[in-house]
Amino acid sequence: MATMKDVAKAAGVSLSTASYAINGSSKISEATRAKVIEAAKQLNYQKNGLATDLKRSSTKTIALILSDMSGPYYSELIRGVQEVALENGYDLIACSSFGGNESTAIKFLREKRVDGVIISEHNLHDEAILQSARKGFPIVVLDRYLKGDYIYNVLVDNEKGGYMATELLIKNGCKQIAYISSSSNSYDHKLRYKGYLQALSDYNLECTSNLNINGRFTIDGGYMATKLLIGQRQLPDAIFYANDEMAAGGIKAFQEAGIRVPDDISIVGFDDIFLAEHMNPPLTTIRQPKYEIGSLAAHLIVQLLDGLELEHEYVLSTELVVRRSCKLRY
Missing domain, CATH: 1.10.260.40 (lambda repressor-like DNA-binding domains)
Known part of the structure; x- marks a missing residue:
């Protein structure tokens, strides 16, 4: 067809x-x-007839609320939402919640200025989402688990991803593994960290506070966090960066310091953004299905607006992608 x-x-x-x-x-x-x-x-x-039978007050628009509209992770997610929206006759509006209660995002939620909303913004309070979801106005949430009527969750197995990243380093002889993440209350981050801790525990390794540093989920943040580790003089065997952008900053910091990746230290990231395979060295990382997350979220919105009854939770798998930033012994 x-x-x-x-x-x-x-x-x-x-x-x-x-x-x-x-x-x-x-x-x-x-x-x-x-x-x-x-x-x-x-x-x-x-x-496609899914979007043709909506009531006359339909705006034919889906809103996508993001925490960061500029990061490389979001480009694939947006593309997944956009293609499904257009395929079904909907426009897409993307925005952030910057501005608090006066933000465009809050207005979309409170005033129903769109037909449905996809939210990937962990700073937007649960209560605001719970109060806004209603019949004929479905909400799909990413990067959190939220239980409520007319609320649907698209999740990624971040805990398994964090475990796989850490276990790869352990199996290749690493004993001291730093974790660079963020102080963020992101649901995804918490699960990646949980997977990291579980792998250390399963292999009888300790997690020490000086090996857990805030990198703010940005390239600059990863760069500065790595400089702090280098300044401690005694490097760990490896670093698990909770996203690829921080890993890119870390590689830059190591190159400036004359520290070789992976000969002197192994690195694993998370996300598998486009940049990952083009880094020097190419980055070992955990791939999450960014496009598929957006596509599934948009399909759910369209089907719910067509009156279909759907499950409230969907979990997508992560995958280990091995490249040259991690020194392998097998």
């Missing part, structure tokens, strides 16, 4: 333009609309 992406490709237009044409938007010219409609006829494209 032909998809909206097939129609867009055949017509030589973007996915958003094809969606506007198929759904009768006034945002495009009649000539472009005719070209898209002709391509749809040639491909025997059948418009």
Whole structure:
């Protein structure tokens, strides 16, 4: 069966333009609309009916609330949401909760300015989400577990990911393994740290406070946290960075100090962002399905708006990706 992406490709237009044409938007010219409609006829494209039976007050818009709109992790997540939204005739608005109670995000929640919301913002209070979710206005949450009516959870097995990263280092002879993360109350971070601690415990290794440093989940934060470790003079055997951006900053700090990765110290990250395989050396990391998270969240919103009854919790797997930043003994 032909998809909206097939129609867009055949017509030589973007996915958003094809969606506007198929759904009768006034945002495009009649000539472009005719070209898209002709391509749809040639491909025997059948418009997805999930979004066509919504009540008249529908805004045909999904909101995506993020904690950081600039990070490389979010580009894939946004793409996953956007493609499903456009495929089903919805526009997508992405925003942050910056501004507190006066933020656009809070207005979307309180005033129902969109049809449904996907939230990946751990600083947005649970109570605000619980009070906003209602029939006809579903909310999908990421990076937290929240139980309530009309609230749906898309989770990643972060604890297993944290365990796999730490276990790889242990199995390759590392005894002192630092953990660089953030002081963030992020649900995902807490589970990665839990997996790290569990692996240390299972292999009878200790976690010492001087090996647990705040890197703020940023490249600069990872760089500064690594400089602190280097300043302690006695380096650990390895470092597990709770995201790849911090690992990138760490590699830079080691290079400046003349410390070789992985000959002098092994490094493992988390996320498998695009940059990971292009670092020097390429980064061993835990891959989480960023695009699939966004795609699944958007599919849930569309199906819920169509009146389907769905499960409230979905857990996606993580995967260990071994590259050259980790010294292997087997």
